Amino acid sequence: MKRVNQSVSLFFFIGSCSIMWASWVMEYYTPLGPGPGFFPLWLSGCMAGLSLVWFYQVCTDPAESETQDFIPGRIGMIRVLSVLGALVFMWLFMDKVGFQLTMFAFLVFLLVALGQRNRILTVVISLLGSFGMYYVFKNWLGVQLPESTIGWLSALGL
Numbered sequence: 001m002k003r004v005n006q007s008v009s010l011f012f013f014i015g016s017c018s019i020m021w022a023s024w025v026m027e028y029y030t031p032l033g034p035g036p037g038f039f040p041l042w043l044s045g046c047m048a049g050l051s052l053v054w055f056y057q058v059c060t061d062p063a064e065s066e067t068q069d070f071i072p073g074r075i076g077m078i079r080v081l082s083v084l085g086a087l088v089f090m091w092l093f094m095d096k097v098g099f100q101l102t103m104f105a106f107l108v109f110l111l112v113a114l115g116q117r118n119r120i121l122t123v124v125i126s127l128l129g130s131f132g133m134y135y136v137f138k139n140w141l142g143v144q145l146p147e148s149t150i151g152w153l154s155a156l157g158l
Contacts, residue, residue, distance in 0.1 A: 098148035
């Protein structure tokens with residue numbers, strides 16, 4: 001299992017370096033704000049760094065845990081499928097319902113499905129992650145996010 005983790009971490013490092021190289025030729029910043037090369041450059045740089053940290057941790061870990069299965073159990077598989085289903089939900093409803101409500105439903109579902117039991121904390125995180133991020137992206141960064149195409153939701157500003 002140690003060799004698999006080392007190989008995968010190096011694969012991610014090489015992949016992120018190739019993305020970083022490709023994004024280097026893109027325009028980094030425009031008069032309107034971050035250009036097309038801004039986010040790929042920073043995200044691939046972070047991914048390369050995290051891949052190196054992962055590789056280091058695997059190489060320096062004295063206790064190799066062979067007892068863990070690579071394939072998750074029943075509960076783990078349900079969680080993985082729940083996340084995939086939530087992503088499909090986002091893909092299907094983002095353009096119709098808009099960013100704010102779709103992201104709110106997505107975050108509530110994920111927090112509940114992954115084990116968050118505190119309802120107040122779930123609502124606060126979901127509100128900040130949906131309506132708060134929409135406000136930041138639209139008003140501070142000037143980035144347009146999908147708005148609802150449903151008449152009454154659009155009239156409410158959602």
